[in-house]
Amino acid sequence: MFERRRLGTALVCILLAALPSAVSAAPGGARHRAEALLGRSGVQGGLAVHVGCGGGRMTAGLYAGEGWCVQGLDRDPADVRKARSHVRSRGLYGDVTIRTWDGTRLPYASGVVNLLVVDSAPVDEEEMMRVLAPGGAACVRQNDGWTTKRKP
Secondary structure, eight states, rough: OOOHHHHHHHHHHHHHHHOGGGGGTOOSHHHHHHHHHHHHHHHOOOOEESSSSSTSSHHHHHHOSSTTTEEESSSSSHHHHHHHHHHHHHHTTTTEEEOOOOOOOOSSTTTTTTEEOOOSSSOHHHHHHEEEEEEHHHHHEEETTEEEEEEE
């Protein structure tokens, strides 16, 4: 199963290299979009943060196994409850956590986030770069597609 997932992720990476807009059209919902973002980012592990996690489906999908720690942030307490419930139902709580966010400053020290996925909540670019680790990536939803910003 693990090797099949790794092969699937590799195929997504190849497709993304050929078709940069493929992330927005990835089939199969949040899990496939999360895998496509992981491939697009080039990040191989560490702390992944999903800002605007909503019901938690994509947040859970960002957990790519050992070597990853994922946290979802949302301003809506009802969405935080839904996301926590979804993550627990998948048996991922602990590796994937969800917390309420005030919508301003990201709750991390400078340079500790390896992958930042900014979905439905705006985050200032300076704030994104502050929390990203060197070599980290931010995938930001813009209209119906995604852009990737990297920290040198």
